[in-house]
Structures are given as C-alpha cells and as structure tokens.
Amino acid sequence: MSIGKLGVVGAGMMGSEIALIFALAGKQVLLNDTTAEALQRAMGKLEGVLDSGIGRGFWAEEDKPRALANITTTTDLGDFSDRDMVIEAVFEDVDVKGEVFKTLDPILPADCVIASNTSSISITVLSASLSDARQANFLGLHFFSPVHRMKLVEVISAMDSGQAALDVATEACVEAGKVAIQVKDVVGFAVNRMLFALWNEALRLVEEGACTPEDIDIGCKLGLGHPVGPFELMDLTSNTLNLQVADILTDAYGDRFHPRPMLKQIVAAGRAGRKSGRGWYRYDENGRRV
Numbered sequence: 419m420s421i422g423k424l425g426v427v428g429a430g431m432m433g434s435e436i437a438l439i440f441a442l443a444g445k446q447v448l449l450n451d452t453t454a455e456a457l458q459r460a461m462g463k464l465e466g467v468l469d470s471g472i473g474r475g476f477w478a479e480e481d482k483p484r485a486l487a488n489i490t491t492t493t494d495l496g497d498f499s500d501r502d503m504v505i506e507a508v509f510e511d512v513d514v515k516g517e518v519f520k521t522l523d524p525i526l527p528a529d530c531v532i533a534s535n536t537s538s539i540s541i542t543v544l545s546a547s548l549s550d551a552r553q554a555n556f557l558g559l560h561f562f563s564p565v566h567r568m569k570l571v572e573v574i575s576a577m578d579s580g581q582a583a584l585d586v587a588t589e590a591c592v593e594a595g596k597v598a599i600q601v602k603d604v605v606g607f608a609v610n611r612m613l614f615a616l617w618n619e620a621l622r623l624v625e626e627g628a629c630t631p632e633d634i635d636i637g638c639k640l641g642l643g644h645p646v647g648p649f650e651l652m653d654l655t656s657n658t659l660n661l662q663v664a665d666i667l668t669d670a671y672g673d674r675f676h677p678r679p680m681l682k683q684i685v686a687a688g689r690a691g692r693k694s695g696r697g698w699y700r701y702d703e704n705g706r707r708v
C-alpha cells in the first residue's frame with residue numbers, strides 16, 4: 419500500500435511543515451487545527467518557508483503553487499474519512515493527543531496508518547486511546563525541526579505496531595525526502611536522549627560560569643561540527659517544551675536527566691525561545707536573532 423492521501427492534525431510549528439514535505443512529494447494533504455485562524459496562520463507561514471526554500475535552492479519556483487494546491491485545510495476531523503495515513507502533531511499532552519485519537523477512531527478507514535509526532539510520550543501509551551483493531555496500524559513518526567530542512571525521521575514501533583504499517587510509513591517518509599531510522603518505543607527515543615544529555619552538560623557549564631551560551635554554541639559548531647549550537651537549538655525547539663521533555667526523561671531514567679535549575683528559571687521567566695521573542699537570545703518579530 420502506498421500513501422496518496424494524508425491527514426495532519428495540528429498545524430503548528432511541526433504539523434504545518436510535515437504537511438508541506440508530503441505536499442511537495444505530491445501527496446494530497448488535509449491539514450487540521452482547532453480554528454480557521456490557526457490554519458490561516460499555518461498556510462501563511464508555509465508560503466514564507468516555500469519562498470525561502472526557493473531562494474536557497476531546496477526546490478524550484480514552480481513547486482510552490484503545486485505544493486500549496488496539494489494542501490487543503492479543515493477544522494473538522496470528520497473530513498478524514500478517506501485518509502490513507504494520519505500524522506498527529508498537536509500539543510505535547512497525553513490527554514489532548516488521546517482525545518484526537520478517540521475522535522479519529524470511528525472516522526478513519528479500517529486500514530489507515532496512524533502516527534504520532536510526539537517527542538516524548540510513549541507510543542504504546544498513546545495507542546491505548548485507539549480501539550484494539552487499530553493498534554497494529556499505530557506508530558510514532560518523530561520528525562525534527564525545521565522539518566523541511568532536517569532529513570531524519572525516527573520510526574517508532576510501539577508494543578503492538580505491525581511491520582506492514584511500519585513499512586508503509588517509512589516508505590512514505592522516504593518519498594518525502596527523509597532518511598528513516600527504526601527505534602523501539604523507549605522514552606525519549608534515540609536522538610532526544612543523546613541531545614538532552616548534551617544539553618544538561620552545556621547548561622552545567624553556564625551555571626558554573628565556565629562559558630557563556632554564545633561560546634558553547636561556537637564550541638559545538640566549530641569543535642564538534644554541529645550545524646547549530648545547543649542554546650540556539652533550545653531556543654528553536656522552545657524551552658518550555660524542552661523542560662516538559664526533561665521532566666518526562668527524568669521520570670523514566672532518574673537523575674541523569676533532571677532538568678537544570680537554569681532551564682527551569684528561563685522558562686519561569688517566560689523566555690520560551692524564538693517563538694516568544696526571547697530565550698537564551700533575543701529575536702525580532704520575524705524570528706531573526708537580534
């Protein structure tokens with residue numbers, strides 16, 4: 419089975435770009451959010467992403483109208499009754515995600531592949547919101563931000579995920595230009611576990627006064643060959659989300675992932691990162707560093 423019709427639930431930072439990469443790959447994408455305004459905002463953002471991608475040579479001028487024409491928006495999940503695959507990218511909250519799956523369950527075709535883009539919630543736990551018959555078709559697809567630039571997707575198998583669904587989802591991601599790695603449903607999956615270990619050490623260095631965030635970012639880029647420094651990346655992914663994920667990792671693995679006091683402090687101070695105009699760095703209204 420190959421995916422022709424895709425549904426994406428949640429048109430925020432991740433969902434909107436997930437819709438975009440599949441639309442660029444020629445899939446018919448239905449993008450859902452709770453309000454028409456959120457969907458309008460997402461489509462406006464995608465126009466900007468498409469323009470900047472043309473400027474950088476990621477795709478051609480003629481790909482823009484084609485990709486936009488492949489995305490339809492809806493606030494009604496009832497419109498998902500003909501989808502081959504659905505990817506959920508709503509808030510990182512087990513109850514919010516669970517409600518989405520419960521709503522979708524009676525609507526989707528019986529063989530629909532269903533995936534969550536959660537960064538930290540167990541796929542096996544999320545699958546409990548679906549009826550038994552659907553659990554073999556449920557898995558995790560963990561994309562990385564910004565989705566149009568980052569090549570990786572972690573394909574996460576829950577306890578009951580079937581190989582057929584994992585293969586179909588992997589193939590669809592490959593068609594959308596991604597490289598997939600297969601990971602079992604361990605908390606944090608593979609890449610975030612490594613990332614949060616690095617971030618905690620970077621935060622410790624700043625807390626000790628050994629380095630500034632700027633110097634750590636330069637160190638990782640020029641010394642380790644990372645394209646983005648840890649503090650730049652924390653701001654990009656949102657410190658609020660990072661703190662939530664750190665708490666979930668701590669719950670699973672204990673002290674080695676305990677969120678650093680400075681991360682808690684910056685979140686309490688409302689410095690979520692690029693989205694909010696201030697994090698470890700300051701940003702203008704277009705999200706550019708100032």
Ligand SMILES: NC(=O)c1ccc[n+]([C@@H]2O[C@H](COP(=O)([O-])OP(=O)(O)OC[C@H]3O[C@@H](n4cnc5c(N)ncnc54)[C@H](O)[C@@H]3O)[C@@H](O)[C@H]2O)c1
Pocket residue numbers: 427428429430431432433450451452456507508509510511514518535536537538560561562563654655656659
């Ligand atoms: N930010 C990252 O770098 C990153 C990376 C990988 C995975 N993720 C995961 O992707 C998911 C989305 O993250 P994000 O950064 O795009 O968040 P976001 O806040 O930018 O977007 C979430 C969107 O979901 C919508 N939404 C909320 N409840 C909904 C519902 N019931 N039905 C439909 N839409 C609903 C919101 O209106 C919002 O537009 C989370 O699970 C997050 O953990 C995030």
